Amino acid sequence: MRRKGSPWTGLAPVFLKELADHLGSARMRVLEWLVLLTGIAAVYTAIREIGTVTAQDPFLLLRLFTHARDPLPSFVSLLGFLIPLVAIGLGFDAVNSEFSRRTMSRVLAQPIYRDALLVGKFLAGLGTLAISLVALWLLIVGLGLLLLGVPPSGEEVLRSFTFLVVTLFYGGVWLAVAILFSVLFRSPATSALCAIGLWLLLTILWPILVPFVVQAIIPPDPAAIILGVSSLEQIELQQTLARLSPNTLFGEIVLALLHPSTRALGLVFPAQLQGALLGTPLPFGESLLLVWPQITGLIAAVILLFAITYVSFQRQEIRA
């Protein structure tokens, strides 16, 4: 039996209302300041360093994003750490708060489908992330122009803009995770805890666990033990498992996009390097091609998580 009417009816009002809620909320303000301050701190130290050391670098703008100096990590690694936090903060109570405020049945009694409510909430979260990220990106490019005095090349702008888009998808993954938990758990505290727990697991614990998992699945072969290195299968499995974490995917994409000289992300045999000019930057298209699977993976993760959220939300009983 097919239902009549468009699932998108009412999407625009939901989107605009949620966006306004996000942008006006105290929570958002705190998260924005967090991102902004850490970002400026990282970039400022990077600029001072770059100004004295690498005057001849053709990718000065990109250095702003990736330069790290103790004790501060680089801007991108800070972002990789903070974006999930912001996304979880935006999404962890998206659906269950409607139940706890007892507004769900009232809103769904209006002529809209549940689709519009869920999609509207997701897009509003993504929109909020996009607005903050674009502002941050412009701030950095502007700071770079002011303090370095070197105009960025077209390729630099292209690379950093692609980085911006990818960061948005990376945030989208965590937003989808947070909204999924907000559908599954009626208590916002539980859903926040689960989302942050999953984030800690994938970001901090997973990289530590992967080698042990690999050892358990593929026992090391004796020759490799004698040489003190891992076997080829082990390394490949290790990489595959590590890539289950969106953090790893994001890290690899950043590496390829913002370090144009990156040529490969896995094992490279000497034969494959024949004729290569090590250290020379790849053109933008080649860099993009290198991490295209990772980018697709991130987008697929967003879609998959959203689909699971959608199905479980559709099956949920509305009465609180």
Next chain:
Amino acid sequence: MSAVVISAENLTKRYGRVVAVDGINLAVRRGEIFGLLGPNGAGKTTTILMLLGLTDVTAGRIDVLGFDPVRDPLEVKRRIGYLPDSVGFYDNLTARENLRYTARLARIDRSEMDDRITSALARVRLDQVADRRVATFSRGMRQRLGLAEVLLKRAEVAILDEPTSGLDPQSTYELLEMIRGLKADGVAVLLSSHLLDRVQSVCDRVALFHRGRIALQGTVADLAREVLGGGFTILVEARGTDTAALAAIPGVRQVTDEGDGRFRLMADADLRSEVASRIVSGGGTLLRLNMLDPSLDAIYARYFEGARDAA
């Protein structure tokens, strides 16, 4: 007889093995107030959610204003105003902003949106606080704001779930008056409640729910005749009379002496004047004479007493 706006046939809802609503039949007509009455958990809210298309129907057929809420929920929801049980609003928004969000979702034309919001707020007497945040509202004000939402949509059918629960007597009275106002506009009102006596006064017809079934359906007077035996109950307090004298009045079926000069008469008709003249002409003193209205509480209690005895 005016047109039927909501009809349900053999409507059934199961949650796993639990049967929440068990094959009920309903018909609500235009311009009447129909009460779904019964204790908590009897299936009233589930029935309402099925009528709105907010929950799946296990079996049966529903027709709301010519649309099927299972297949065409948007058309149904466009025409129905719904006030949920203990309705909630966005606390960080004002009353007006909350209604504006609803108006956008209901696709009310932008040009008339503000006028309709203002007049709806005025009708539920919230115009003074229209620009205050809902966080400061009392429960009664929230219920009234919910009613304003129904008015705003200019719904043909209003479904109100426990509209008076948790309200003080004054707010209850005001809300029931506003519900009568809806009826005067020609809106069909379906309301549910577990407080039988509260809503008895406004309902034209009622359906008494019991464990997912409709035990009784009809006007309060019909139900009284059916369950209480159709008699009139007259309370008499008098001196200088006795059971035999009262029982001798034609039409009196039964007299119970409750002691201290008080008698309870079951009669076929309203015999108050005959009773009074008999007592006075017999040399007695009439202290009190009172006819009991059939109350839903009495009907409900009596019916389920009978049902329990039969079981």
